[in-house]
Amino acid sequence: MDSTAPGSAPRGLDVFRRGWETQVGDDVFQLPAFNPDTTGDFRVKGNVAKVHGAAIADLHAASATRTADVPGGDQDLIAMYVVRSGSWTLGGPPGYGDQTVPTGQFLVRHLGRLTAFDTTAHLTAKFLVLPPSELKPLLGNRVITGPADSAEMRLLTALTDMIHATVADLGPAGVLAAQNTLIELTKAVVKGRFDDVEPRMAPALAQAAKDLADRRLADPELSPTMLARELNVSVRTLHRAFAAVGEQVTAYIRHRRLHEARLVLAAPSGRVSISELAAHWQFADGSHFTRAFKKHYGQTPTEYARSTGAASLVPNPHPSGHRLAESA
Template sequence: MSGLTDTESGPGVPRGKVAADVISPSARGKASTLLRHKWNVQVGKAVPLPPAELAGAGDYRVSIRGCRVHDALFANIRYDSTMFDGTWVDAQYFSDLVVMDVVRRGTWHFTRARGRDKVAVSAGQFIVRYNNPSWRFAVQSHTTQKLILPVAPLGPLIRKRPVLGPVDSAEMRLLLAHVHTVDTELNELSPAGLQSARNTLVELVMGVLRQKVDGAEPQLAPSLVQAAKDVVNSHLAHADLSPSMLARELNVSVRTLHRAFAATNESVSTYIRDQRLEQARLALTRFIDRPSVSELAAHLQFADSSHFIRAFKKHYGQTPVQYARFHGHRAAP
């Protein structure tokens, strides 16, 4: 199969959303032309098309799913191929822009200045670069989150050398939480909300470049809350999960963390408890390998089984055994 599949702005594609695919090199010229046309329809020429004209032989697929917020764009880009050969592809599409890549799978290899500057960015790392002069990258099967921003507000912080770091740094956690929130709620944002989302995006990228974010800034509170929730959801079985641990992970004070949650009418400790109970509820619906009450209590760091049972019944109106007996049988088929 070869060609391009996509959905234009309108029914099926919410405001500001971007969706396009390129499949197989056999129709490379035509597919590239179609992709560029659809990109201009969905995004506009102000934000250039990410490179998708692959030089390697064999079948490939490029999938782009993204979101435009004024003059900024973030997208998930997936390159898949049966015969990628590591051919270098020019990235002049991003001339005079700030580009961030968050590598999720594989390794990106960047070079410029006739090979004098070489950078390898593996999964779990990010790179921020000012694309002037432009960088080239080696095409291989990989997945990346790409963020493209105007250079004006970020230029003073971008030097000739790119900025690299781990994805799980406090600053990146806040940035990625904001990106996730905007992507989820984009179609509900007012024009003022869109502008605020764009400004917050730039502010958080500046924090990444400075390696410091002002967590007390009220505008960043929603991103701080989402980042904290992301940490909670991946540490539910950890004994040290607490507001203090979250504050350390996100490089803010405990007071700042509590204040951010309060702005959304939530409590940090309540969120931790409710997510642990929710994980227990889901485990109790398993028909096979269902854990015991004592195992769940220990795994989710409740003081003991009695404490877990009381908390579960207060939250769901049934004891864990009652819930498992009713809902587990219903889920059996």
């Protein structure tokens, strides 16, 4: 759904609403009426996946939005808001004040009816709606908030990204399984812990570890131990999760580092030395890097750079270091 494209205005809201109703439908979440003050410049795009009785929306709002003061309409669902940038202010139930979800935070609550909300411009957020049967007894009237980068939220985010990438290829049983895993991980968010021996968690745990590793590839502390600590699991559990998807943690880190080094070698204006690449991507020295690179790609770094005609390897600026090591 995208109402930000040129020519969408002034029908931006209509474009977005039509996309939502086509892809999700009112049976999961009914879009409320919006305040006319914000419909004239309604620039919002989203990637939405319907997962059985649940839905996931990754939203990017270029313009501020605001609903009508009393949207009306009964709902019975669990809603989660995960804000990466901007803020999302939610109308509270009678007797409670508004609740704002700021950058880097999440909020989970039960919705018995549609409530007013407004979002800032330049909002980036994830919005989940889930069936209430298993979650409502756990939540009750509580509103759960916390950091969007908690261990449980990392797993849930990884799972939603996986669902977005694969849901179109899933059969009915796969879609139902995806919904059930969403519910289990939402329970973990509410409880502040998850069952690390639950087999359904393994793919999400492995993906969350990969996402975290990808952001810290140049960190000398990156290791299975560090990833396990950040995700609040044992190292054994992390290895078991990778094994379940046919991979190894250390091999994943090494291959991703080699991939990034290869991109540097292919850069048009790159001028690097073997020792610089080795040090940056946390290989013991130039010889170890060269051997690993050749084993993975079938060429030494120098051979690969020459074959691309892009980057040029320069002698190591430190006389005591390795100078374009070409060990087999």
